[in-house]
Amino acid sequence: MGTGHFIVLCYCLSSLVTVVSADDPKVNISETDPPVNPVYKMIIQEQDKDAQMICVVENRPVDVEVQWTVQANRGNASLIQIATGTRSYDAFRWAIDKPSPTAWRLRIQNVQPTDEGSYTCKVQVGAQNYVTSVRELRVVQKPQISDLDTSTDMTKNADDPAKLECYANGRPKPLIKWTRMAGELLPNGGTEFQGNVLNINRIESDHAGIYKCTAENSAGMDYREIRVTVNFRPEVYTGTPVARQAIGYTKELVCNIKGYPPPGGNQIAWSRESRPIISGGRYEIRNIPGASNRITSILVVWNVQSSDFGRYQCSAENDKGSRYVTMELQSSSVPTEDRSGSVRGGAPFLSLNLATLFMLATVFLLHHIRFIR
Numbered sequence: 388m389g390t391g392h393f394i395v396l397c398y399c400l401s402s403l404v405t406v407v408s409a410d411d412p413k414v415n416i417s418e419t420d421p422p423v424n425p426v427y428k429m430i431i432q433e434q435d436k437d438a439q440m441i442c443v444v445e446n447r448p449v450d451v452e453v454q455w456t457v458q459a460n461r462g463n464a465s466l467i468q469i470a471t472g473t474r475s476y477d478a479f480r481w482a483i484d485k486p487s488p489t490a491w492r493l494r495i496q497n498v499q500p501t502d503e504g505s506y507t508c509k510v511q512v513g514a515q516n517y518v519t520s521v522r523e524l525r526v527v528q529k530p531q532i533s534d535l536d537t538s539t540d541m542t543k544n545a546d547d548p549a550k551l552e553c554y555a556n557g558r559p560k561p562l563i564k565w566t567r568m569a570g571e572l573l574p575n576g577g578t579e580f581q582g583n584v585l586n587i588n589r590i591e592s593d594h595a596g597i598y599k600c601t602a603e604n605s606a607g608m609d610y611r612e613i614r615v616t617v618n619f620r621p622e623v624y625t626g627t628p629v630a631r632q633a634i635g636y637t638k639e640l641v642c643n644i645k646g647y648p649p650p651g652g653n654q655i656a657w658s659r660e661s662r663p664i665i666s667g668g669r670y671e672i673r674n675i676p677g678a679s680n681r682i683t684s685i686l687v688v689w690n691v692q693s694s695d696f697g698r699y700q701c702s703a704e705n706d707k708g709s710r711y712v713t714m715e716l717q718s719s720s721v722p723t724e725d726r727s728g729s730v731r732g733g734a735p736f737l738s739l740n741l742a743t744l745f746m747l748a749t750v751f752l753l754h755h756i757r758f759i760r
């Protein structure tokens with residue numbers, strides 16, 4: 388073996404010793420804020436917030452600096468130098484400090500989608516060799532509904548088309564879905580629709596209500612509620628198409644009304660043989676507002692006379708039009724019940740049912756007892 392061979396062998400041995408030496412630098416991005424997502428194995432931070440990584444370097448050769456670089460995972464994907472030692476190449480984006488002698492902390496300020504990529508902390512150990520530790524950063528943004536492009540409360544006429552729109556920003560791109568309050572069905576069927584635009588070809592009275600648009604992605608959700616009002620001509624139907632009563636007793640004729648805008652008291656009318664009926668005498672008209680813009684109009688006929696038998700008409704009107712329904716009051720040989728289930732006779736002041744009598748008796752007794760004491 389010649390001298391030359393010996394030198395080569397020694398060189399090989401010495402480099403071998405260097406590689407396995409316990410004194411080799413160790414580089415580890417040991418801690419991050421936010422912490423590494425256990426599912427995606429990366430740092431996921433919301434846009435406009437800061438992200439931090441602490442790189443711990445052991446056995447660093449004194450003349451070798453710790454470097455940070457980032458490899459963007461989109462665009463032209465060039466390798467960008469972030470810092471050498473504690474010197475940042477862009478103080479607006481990146482700050483470096485040393486929380487301990489062996490730690491280099493990188494703070495990525497006000498993270499933007501352009502900050503996404505693989506961040507490397509490294510120490511050079513040879514001409515082309517580095518000891519490295521890598522962490523990937525992903526930037527997300529909670530959905531934010533864009534009020535400029537999203538529909539607001541609207542009023543439509545029945546049979547008109549309606550278009551409800553909802554748009555949102557966010558990263559990843561948010562999923563937009565539509566639902567109605569209380570799980571009501573959407574006009575085109577189903578309880579949920581995915582997409583930016585909910586089209587209603589011909590809007591109906593039943594489509595009125597609140598529509599909720601929800602934008603959702605892995606970072607969060609946002610929503611808007613849009614109230615849809617539908618104007619429509621009143622619909623009228625009767626609960627008493629044929630009512631029977633014996634002479635001398637009381638009968639109620641019932642008219643159910645639905646319309647929007649809801650017909651006012653002066654837009655609900657009763658008539659008999661084309662003659663209008665007004666409250667007074669043996670007639671009383673009661674308009675009772677109910678849920679969902681429904682109105683129940685009741686015509687009470689006290690002390691029914693033979694002249695009262697015949698056809699009655701109930702009509703309701705609003706600025707979309709009017710409708711009417713007819714019903715008939717017929718004679719009966721026996722007294723019949725009214726809406727509350729009691730049989731009432733005579734004039735208004737005689738209409739006492741058992742419950743009322745009992746109540747009056749109680750009141751009387753209470754007074755009487757107090758008086759005796």
Ligand SMILES: *[C@@H]1O[C@H](CO)[C@@H](O)[C@H](O)[C@H]1NC(C)=O
Nearest residue numbers: 413414415416417418443520
């Ligand atoms: C890096 O640091 C973390 C936290 O201190 C530790 O769990 C992990 O084992 C270290 N990795 C290496 C390669 O030393």
Ligand SMILES: *[C@@H]1O[C@H](CO)[C@@H](O)[C@H](O)[C@H]1NC(C)=O
Nearest residue numbers: 459461462463464465466467
């Ligand atoms: C590509 O990289 C160069 C140099 O870093 C940079 O000036 C340029 O803006 C980058 N282009 C894109 C599309 O990212």
